[in-house]
Amino acid sequence: MDPQSVERPPSVLLAHRMQGHPVLVVGGGVVAQQRLEKLVPTGARVTLVADHFTAAVEQTALQCPQQVRLVRERYRESHLNLEPYWRLILVCLPSGAANHSDDAKGQSKSESDSEKVYRDAKRVFGAQQSVNVADVPALCDFYFGADTSGCPTGKGEGQLGSMQLLVSSNGVAPRYAALVRDELVRHLGELPLAQSLDRLDELRAAVREEAPGPEMVAVRMDWVCALTDRLGLRGAASMDVQEELKKFKDYCKERGEQVKSPSQDN
Amino acid sequence: MDPQSVERPPSVLLAHRMQGHPVLVVGGGVVAQQRLEKLVPTGARVTLVADHFTAAVEQTALQCPQQVRLVRERYRESHLNLEPYWRLILVCLPSGAANHSDDAKGQSKSESDSEKVYRDAKRVFGAQQSVNVADVPALCDFYFGADTSGCPTGKGEGQLGSMQLLVSSNGVAPRYAALVRDELVRHLGELPLAQSLDRLDELRAAVREEAPGPEMVAVRMDWVCALTDRLGLRGAASMDVQEELKKFKDYCKERGEQVKSPSQDN
Incomplete structure (x- = not known):
């Protein structure tokens, strides 16, 4: 077998948590x-x-x-x-x-x-x-592919917040994958990514606190997904987390779901 | 331990080959x-x-x-x-x-x-x-993150060729990661990705055939990298593979590297 020749169906792309491993x-x-x-x-x-x-x-x-x-x-x-x-x-x-x-x-x-x-x-x-x-x-x-860890554009991590990117050419053209990665990071530079992720993180934590319990996972998830879609790539950065949380409580109340503190308490 | 709460340092992003596994x-x-x-x-x-x-x-x-x-x-x-x-x-x-x-x-x-x-x-x-x-x-x-397998924009695979993309928010905001993925695929839609990768694949195979042997890996790799950088994101799609191959043979000859068939044979 030629060690350079490999089948090239698409790969499964995964983000591995490595802390302590x-x-x-x-x-x-x-x-x-x-x-x-x-x-x-x-x-x-x-x-x-x-x-x-x-x-x-x-x-x-x-x-x-x-x-x-x-x-x-x-x-x-x-x-x-x-x-x-x-x-x-x-x-x-x-x-x-x-x-x-x-x-x-x-x-x-x-x-x-x-x-x-x-x-x-x-x-x-x-x-x-x-x-x-x-x-x-x-x-x-x-394969490692081209990712945004230590991205040579030099603004990778701060700009992207906790977001990471992987571009894989499945071994076809690693350097071209790196060019694509750089282009995508440049393009993302026009978006308020870090702020958006911070707000969404804050919102999800608040929503989880209001409606804890595994039986509420689907309700929380659906609601946060719908809100994220509505806010879009740019809107998330400027959302009012407390305001949205209030809407979540109302939403749960309408559906008859138990939440920790109903909206009228505010 | 709250099963929802996890540390969030960056992950290692990898493309896994799954054929037959x-x-x-x-x-x-x-x-x-x-x-x-x-x-x-x-x-x-x-x-x-x-x-x-x-x-x-x-x-x-x-x-x-x-x-x-x-x-x-x-x-x-x-x-x-x-x-x-x-x-x-x-x-x-x-x-x-x-x-x-x-x-x-x-x-x-x-x-x-x-x-x-x-x-x-x-x-x-x-x-x-x-x-x-x-x-x-x-x-x-x-984490799975948002990738381009079955990308909902519907043009994912054909357009991207053998290239794949993963956007991970490290569990912070999966839906927002999906929005970013969609935006990046749209942006990449303006580039001739599939053609570029085909040409580069063809070139690498030809170069490998000319200068096989593990001792030539670094030479081949450096040369293909330099060429890829020079062609850039758009140039690779229209390169003349035979022309570039000829330049590779000349390059090897200048460096005194053994290749299968010297350039003057053409």
């Missing part, structure tokens, strides 16, 4: 460094295994000792046991680096270091283990 | 149906477990017997063994559905069916197992 990165070069920069802000705890690290990786490890651990050794299978599980395993070794690991017995001659890590990971943790081998599409359970 | 969906209602519509085009093999399915789920199962299996039973732990592993486990049960499973011994009184599936999955497959419980943010290893 362990991630293994095999490699310490520029690609490993890029992965680290993406992972640290998410709260993941990252272990990097390599016999050499870039200066930037070394510095990040010094600055974030709770989140970044450097293991200055060439990868061997026992490194998989450094944590009881890994949310993600990322292999960032030079392409074609072949068969240099210490415990090479039983390893086929043509197998690269990358392939060995991939195979070890699946054997130890099961096929449900998510692994990405940089530059070898056939050994990628997932 | 098994996915478990517990539930057969409207949410399960939405998940199914997202999964079938990706080539995933989906097992749904529920005592009732929507008509749309039933129909999809009839149309895609190789990909969709319906297990008409209320969830119990042994359903986890229907496949040797699950790439993803998705729980789509009505919120607050409490403690109705058949094998309830040992299950705490307050535990919902959803919580039980989540706990079973982690115990059987390890914490590396990715699980999403709809409507319970605290039991979501990942």
Whole structure:
């Protein structure tokens, strides 16, 4: 099998919560460094295994000792046991680096270091283990695509608030995906995203407090959805949360739903 | 812990290749149906477990017997063994559905069916197992966000080619994320995306054929990146692939890199 050739039906795009979860990165070069920069802000705890690290990786490890651990050794299978599980395993070794690991017995001659890590990971943790081998599409359970973490436009996070964007070309043209991402971030720059999300967050918390309980999930959700549609992309930023909350109470009252404090109390 | 309250640092956004991979969906209602519509085009093999399915789920199962299996039973732990592993486990049960499973011994009184599936999955497959419980943010290893699979603008796939988009508000405002997604797809509608990706795909395949071998990965990648930047969002659609390929051969020759057929052969 040509490791560069892969089927390309659409992927499932997911946003993974990483807070406190362990991630293994095999490699310490520029690609490993890029992965680290993406992972640290998410709260993941990252272990990097390599016999050499870039200066930037070394510095990040010094600055974030709770989140970044450097293991200055060439990868061997026992490194998989450094944590009881890994949310993600990322292999960032030079392409074609072949068969240099210490415990090479039983390893086929043509197998690269990358392939060995991939195979070890699946054997130890099961096929449900998510692994990405940089530059070898056939050994990628997932692609990173172009996202807005550390977006080179330099205004990514502040401008987008808690919103994140992923553009994937499914391995067809990663750089073009990055151009599209940059264009979309520029376009979004004209919208009051951060303020809109803050207001909507505030509103949802207030609505949840008024009508708690799992039996009210659908009612809350439908109402917030309808309001969001009505406000639109620009209207959410300037909504009066207290005013809308009052309407929610009236809405519940009309429907005969129990809320904590009926509207007339105000 | 309030199951609605979760920490919200940024997530890691990933595009998962699902071709041939098994996915478990517990539930057969409207949410399960939405998940199914997202999964079938990706080539995933989906097992749904529920005592009732929507008509749309039933129909999809009839149309895609190789990909969709319906297990008409209320969830119990042994359903986890229907496949040797699950790439993803998705729980789509009505919120607050409490403690109705058949094998309830040992299950705490307050535990919902959803919580039980989540706990079973982690115990059987390890914490590396990715699980999403709809409507319970605290039991979501990942969020779906708003993506372009089955995008309601109706022109999603054809227009975007093999490109996909994910907008995540990290659970803050899902509907607003959907509005942003729709706006971005509209904006992208002005760009020749599908054609650009086709040309770039063709070019990359040709370049790979000219300069195969893992030691050339970096050379190929740098050259294609530089060209993509130069062409920009609109230029890629109209590039002359053979012309660019010739330039690549010259570039390699200048650098003294071995290519299959030097430029002067043309």
